[in-house]
Amino acid sequence: MRIILFAGKGGVGKTSVAAATGISAAESGRRTLVMSLDIAHSLSDIFALKRNLMDQNRGKPLKVRRNLWIQELDVQEEIEKNWKDIHRYISTLFNTTGLDEVLAEELAILPGMEEVSLLLYINRYVKEEEYDAIVLDCAPTGESLRFISIPTTLEWYIRKIFKLERALARYVGPVASRLYDVPVPGDDYFDAIAYLFERLEGVDKVLTDPEVTTVRLVTNPEKIVLKETQRAFMYFCLYKMSVDGIVMNRVLPKDLNDEYFKGWKEDQARYMESARDYFNPIPIFTVHLYRGEVLGYESLRSLAQEIYGDRNPLDRFFSSEPYSLTKKDGEYHLTMKLPFVAREDIQIDKLGDELVIRIGTVKRHMVLPRQVMASKSVRAKLKGQRLSIHFKGDKHEGEERKREPKR
Numbered sequence: 001m002r003i004i005l006f007a008g009k010g011g012v013g014k015t016s017v018a019a020a021t022g023i024s025a026a027e028s029g030r031r032t033l034v035m036s037l038d039i040a041h042s043l044s045d046i047f048a049l050k051r052n053l054m055d056q057n058r059g060k061p062l063k064v065r066r067n068l069w070i071q072e073l074d075v076q077e078e079i080e081k082n083w084k085d086i087h088r089y090i091s092t093l094f095n096t097t098g099l100d101e102v103l104a105e106e107l108a109i110l111p112g113m114e115e116v117s118l119l120l121y122i123n124r125y126v127k128e129e130e131y132d133a134i135v136l137d138c139a140p141t142g143e144s145l146r147f148i149s150i151p152t153t154l155e156w157y158i159r160k161i162f163k164l165e166r167a168l169a170r171y172v173g174p175v176a177s178r179l180y181d182v183p184v185p186g187d188d189y190f191d192a193i194a195y196l197f198e199r200l201e202g203v204d205k206v207l208t209d210p211e212v213t214t215v216r217l218v219t220n221p222e223k224i225v226l227k228e229t230q231r232a233f234m235y236f237c238l239y240k241m242s243v244d245g246i247v248m249n250r251v252l253p254k255d256l257n258d259e260y261f262k263g264w265k266e267d268q269a270r271y272m273e274s275a276r277d278y279f280n281p282i283p284i285f286t287v288h289l290y291r292g293e294v295l296g297y298e299s300l301r302s303l304a305q306e307i308y309g310d311r312n313p314l315d316r317f318f319s320s321e322p323y324s325l326t327k328k329d330g331e332y333h334l335t336m337k338l339p340f341v342a343r344e345d346i347q348i349d350k351l352g353d354e355l356v357i358r359i360g361t362v363k364r365h366m367v368l369p370r371q372v373m374a375s376k377s378v379r380a381k382l383k384g385q386r387l388s389i390h391f392k393g394d395k396h397e398g399e400e401r402k403r404e405p406k407r
């Protein structure tokens with residue numbers, strides 16, 4: 001099983017490149033599903049499918065060719081299936097606050113529901129082995145970052161908050177609901193959440209296993225787009241996902257000698273050069289700017305040909321371990337590849353058995369082995385693209401040392 005995520009800034013060509021990759025994988029004989037979270041449903045447009053075909057399919061996979069399926073999630077369908085009890089409680093809650101019922105229902109769509117629904121599918125497909133490859137057409141960077149942070153956030157929530165909330169609702173709930181006149185979630189709500197977690201079990205391992213999942217960043221040779229690509233790259237590293245390729249889309253063709261494009265071509269050449277510096281040794285696949293939009297099977301096929309040539313699109317084009325935890329002389333070292341961050345942007349805290357790494361507004365909780373977190377001091381150093389965290393002297397050893405002088 002192979003999962004490839006295509007991520008990048010809005011409009012850079014993610015859906016086109018994802019669809020092209022799906023076509024190429026399917027033609028090489030692998031059962032391939034191209035999935036999209038995009039509510040604009042551009043996947044069906046790109047394959048030039050009739051809209052009603054997709055609508056009738058209500059978010060289920062649709063076979064478009066031999067070995068090739070596409071799936072566009074239908075949020076309303078997913079809520080019906082996975083979130084009924086949770087959604088019901090939240091909309092009642094909003095409703096009691098005086099909101100109109102229809103509006104309350106709309107608002108009760110929690111951020112993240114779509115992403116969690118997608119994770120549920122991925123987990124199911126991996127377990128059922130229905131497909132050999134899943135190609136994910138991600139939402140623009142910001143949202144896809146939320147997507148990749150969900151497994152760790154959920155794990156944290158269930159460990160720290162869920163049990164507490166459930167106990168609170170059980171013991172304090174009846175009093176609270178009398179005092180404050182708000183509905184307190186009942187067992188249906190908590191059971192639904194627990195069941196959801198059960199079905200998500202293991203999906204974080206799938207996404208962070210570089211043998212299974214890799215990320216390809218789609219970008220353009222432009223200043224702002226490249227900046228965002230660098231940032232996305234760093235966040236994927238933070239969440240332990242492997243980036244195995246950069247797709248540089250919309251490069252002006254070499255033989256375009258029009259005076260009008262001269263300055264543009266020079267800029268592009270410069271940005272391409274700096275992209276090679278940034279991302280080296282991760283391979284960069286270039287795609288030229290087409291004469292028109294890339295629509296329909298044949299255009300996508302030629303796009304795939306330009307990206308991959310004779311290579312298998314499902315190969316892993318680059319492998320490196322984003323994290324490593326080693327032990328040397330009884331002390332632990334955690335090294336993490338975090339390109340494109342400055343020292344002042346990183347904040348590290350130790351909270352019980354977890355390490356909280358904050359970079360700008362993004363935060364990641366990392367649960368580390370008990371022996372590591374028992375260390376008395378944590379020191380971090382940023383060297384080039386590597387953040388290394390040194391855990392010094394565990395409590396036990398410290399106590400030994402303290403006792404020594406007495407002997």
Ligand SMILES: Nc1ncnc2c1ncn2[C@@H]1O[C@H](COP(=O)(O)OP(=O)(O)OP(=O)(O)O)[C@@H](O)[C@H]1O
Nearest residue numbers: 010011012013014015016250288289290292293294
């Ligand atoms: N190399 C290219 N040459 C010409 N047109 C292109 C190229 N790549 C993509 N396009 C066109 O650019 C438009 C946007 O592409 P696409 O929908 O794949 O981007 P996206 O990153 O998925 O956008 P969004 O963030 O909105 O989902 C489409 O009309 C597509 O046909």
Ligand SMILES: [Mg+2]
Nearest residue numbers: 014015038042
């Ligand atoms: Mg898209």
